[in-house]
Amino acid sequence: MPKAFTPKVITANHLLQGDVIYQTETGWTRTLAEAEVLTDEAHADLRLIEASQQTSEVVGVYLADVNLPNDTPSPTHFREDFRARGPSNYPHGKQEELTNV
């Protein structure tokens, strides 16, 4: 039996701002909850290739594992959790943007 495919999202940093972004079906978002969740390995690889070609917008594209409680992607690893939130010593980064909405 092949190992079950862990759901993934495609993430990167924005070229100009440098902040964390996630791929959606049509573009990019700064919110993990809005990311396109990839549940099929072949499709994920294809989307990764497409994302990697957008070199004038994004830097450092990769696939990150996610959990899907209530069908909303959330990080499986603490590194991705920090990327989705921001640093713990100041309310900067995404947590700042989220409270400003």
Added chain:
Amino acid sequence: MYNYTDFDTAFVAERNAQFRAQVERRIDGSLTEDEFKPLRLMNGLYLQLHAYMLRVAIPYGTINSRQMQQLAYIADRWDKGYGHFTTRQNIQYNWPELRDVPDILDALAEVQMHAIQTSGNTIRNVTADHFAGAAADEIADPRPVAELIRQWSTDHPEFQFLPRKFKVAVTGSPKDRAVTRAHDIGLRMVQRDGQSGFEVIVGGGLGRTPMIGKVLKDFLPQEDLLPYLEAIVSVYNLLGRRDNKYKARIKITVHEHGIDDIRARVEERFALLRAQFTGVDQQMLAAIEADFAAPLFKEKSLAGFEAAYTNDPVFRSWVDTNTTDHRATGYVIASISLKTHGQTPGDASSDQMRAMADIARDYGHDELRISHEQNVILPHVHKADLPKVHAALKAAGLATANIGLISDIIACPGMDYCALATARSIPIAQEIATRFDTLKLEHDIGPLKIKISGCINACGHHHVGHIGILGLDRAGVESYQITLGGDGTEDAAIGERAGPGFSAEDILPAIERIVETYLKIRSEPSETFLQTYQRLGLAPFKAALYPEVQANAA
């Protein structure tokens, strides 16, 4: 202080113009990231976890008030109103946007600063004793030599693509405050038969394979310095391993070939190179030395100081803990702690930077230093001015009296910022400092250096911490490994691993058990933690850290 020559000014301006064009070409798509990355790194620009990070060089940790004001201005204008002082005497901005970086570099150039060679496989910012030119125990000011090395190494055509990064530190004092034995090259200024020269130490380093540097030459005459350095780096450039990033530092080259083999190769190369250095370098050094002439020290009445010292216990505690003997009568070296309990080690807000700049201008002969321990130093303060300095620091939230104590913690940015990190460092430092402040124990504990790194690369110098903490990712959970007995001074030693790691929740209680054990077993209150460790070894601390193992063995 050193002042840029016309050549320096033109060079930095040209580099900045080049980088501005490179950024434009990256944004318009003419450069790929693979092409752009080495170019941005040469100019100190990283892409970190949440944003870009710009690392600005503060050569040998020396700046004046105008430069500090400009750092504050940059923090406000293009960042989030603060900066992070690092373990290599640099300052890092954690939130710049790509388009703004060329403007930031131009703003730095206005005050004779830059970010050149703060990254990449080059000779990095040369560090020096942060008490240079002020310490009572100093043979000579190491900064002119450090500046000479900076000029020689900047854009050195042979050394722009070394196997790996290369770090040089210089001290002019037998008391090593520059961790010279943990650098690729460490230089200790020494005198022999009335002649000035250097003990040259090579192959030290921390990181995944920590090594204490070995003496390559016990006395190198001053005028041979540059050709000898060029010989060392040139031997390393050819011999260093480019096949494996983790074996590419000179410490591995020295380890694999042996110090005697390296010495023979360096001497051979030196013999070829020596004649190319015709003495121009020594003329330049003489000119640089004039720039570093000591300020005109003043004589002032100490009555006000004595009264404040007697009557104000808070002032007295700060003076006792944060000042160090100065070579001039009536003066002290005052350390400004950037380790307020519960705050991020090494961070200063723009307001605090301006306050420090004003104090330096008014009471400190216009000089500031950044220490590798992430504090700021006022190297020349007359005791008569100390009460005013202390009051101004207090108003800026900068009067924490904890230099050298358990809450004066070195911590790298860790996974709160760094893309390489495997765990967080900052929250651990914050918790330890806050806890020992609550216990009101730190003055009783005395000198104790805790150093925290958030990954194996050891930017937080954990190997040379009396207590070192290394954050790792163990099966998707942050885990912290403790080392004990490390020492970054002239008696440099790599700490010994205490045993299995602790979770983020358990690391603070573990540190508390170590400290409780020390307080219980020290021979007398004046025996420091390190002395107790050296006398009794790891065993009593291990027993306190892992009581269950002891119980099982019984």
